[in-house]
Amino acid sequence: MGTSTSLVAHPSRRGPSGPLLRVRSRSGEERGVDDFQVDVLVVGAGNAAACAALAARETGASVAMLEAAPEAERGGNSTYTAGAMRVVFHGVDDLVQLYDLTEDEKRDVDFGSYSADEYLDDMGRVTNYRCDPELTDILIGRSFETMKWMRSKGVRFQPSYGRQAFKVNGKYKFWGGLAVEAWGGGPGLVDLEHKAAVKAGIPIHYETAAVSLIEEDGVVRGVIARHKGRKVRIGAKAVVLACGGFESNAEMRTRYLGPTWDLAKVRGTRFNTGAGINMALAIGAKPHGNWSGGHAVGWDMNAPEFGDLDVGDNFQKHSYPLGIMVNANGLRFVDEGADFRNYTYAKYGAVILAQPQQFAWQIFDSKVLDKLRDEYRIKRMTKVRADTIEELATKLEGVNQEQFLKTIKEWNAAVMTDVTFNPAIKDGRGTRGLAVPKSNWANTIDQGPFEAYAVTCGLTFTFGGLKISNEGEVENTDGHPIPGLFAAGELVGGLFYHNYPGGTGLVSGAVLGKLAGDGAGKYVAGRN
Incomplete structure (x- = not known):
């Protein structure tokens, strides 16, 4: 991440509609940014956000990411995970497209297989068959190809020996359908995704939390953010919200999950306070999913x-x-x-x-x-x-x-x-x-x-969130897409109810992140 960036506000200088900002690289160099404008703005910097940013960049759009946390705590909940990823595969021939295996491993390890039907059965069974059918089909049907795409971006995977396999008669046997995890766990995943983003020319602005959406005539045109206490206006032709659920907000936990949930520990980041969800609801987005449930x-x-x-x-x-x-x-x-x-x-x-x-x-x-x-x-x-x-x-x-x-x-x-x-x-x-x-x-x-x-x-993450279309667009309460607004990751509602199949979070984040990034990039191209 040698060229990653962070915003520094200079109150003594102002552009036409706000403070003139400088983007400082880790090498200490600064460059002025007047009226910060970008084609696609991704709010968040975890796995879903990074996949959205990389996918949008592939369409030719200029892209930037906002991270509420300082760089040392970057990546949202993704950084705190073990990295297990639930993906459809039909045996070793599929797995070698995701990670390297020795000939001994191919011969001596029972990796098993995990079909789309098994994935669908697990999703249905653990959610009491409430999971959104269309979102679930997208998750399952695109899981393998999305992970191949991630590998093409430099993300590395490995067999999940430590937590998903037992030795039976001297031979490793995987159980529960999980045979893949991110190299280096969650921190390794975020590090590689951020390196890929910087390589693609996507700046990551730390300590810059989005607080509200800019909406004009029913179209989302950017966000108001706060950088170290100073308000920043960032224009964008499309915004992707990928900044997590509300698990770190004790008031929202108690309001939606119920009594005693204010007493729960939070497994991950302190920055997932429901801001993205609340910003979208404030302009008429449709709430969706299991608002009284969480992982x-x-x-x-x-x-x-x-x-x-x-x-x-x-x-x-x-x-x-x-x-x-x-x-x-x-x-x-x-x-x-x-x-x-x-x-x-x-x-x-x-x-x-x-x-x-x-x-x-x-x-x-x-x-x-x-x-x-x-x-x-x-x-x-x-x-x-x-x-x-x-x-x-x-x-x-x-x-x-x-x-x-x-x-x-x-x-x-x-x-x-x-x-x-x-x-x-x-x-x-x-x-x-x-x-x-x-x-x-x-x-x-x-x-x-x-x-x-x-x-x-x-508490890992909350299940309630926003309703999205099959193109990753946030829908309003009338069921129509909100122009210019997309969402991915944990703030999307409808996939999980009551429970969750292990390893699905990172894969759903990646799949829906790429979906939203593709959709945002195409939306911008159609407006140019």
């Missing part, structure tokens, strides 16, 4: 209020299918093995938030400790360890000890030990006779040492 996971109980880039997504604790979770009353409250983690983790944060005191403990015994995900081995986490279950009970802060020990006794008696344990498949090794059953991967908790991890709710 929320089990997150370390003592994590900071917002994401920490030094830790990334490692405050998450997603190996609960291998153990049990108990609340403050010492009771289990959810089927930890209802499905693969990829299909339950994004809704169980809300379940944890609904428990007494908004926390839970995840419990594991020595039989599965070697199978816990990487995030269970970081330094910053709320963890206790004990050699006996009685000792563990005394260390579970806030938990009814007597009831916890009773829960463990009943649990051990209910496990179907006659069924073979296999974490790579839905093994049917469940429980019998419990009020809250476990459907798969049940193990007795009777061999020390024991470990427990305290979690609360970590």
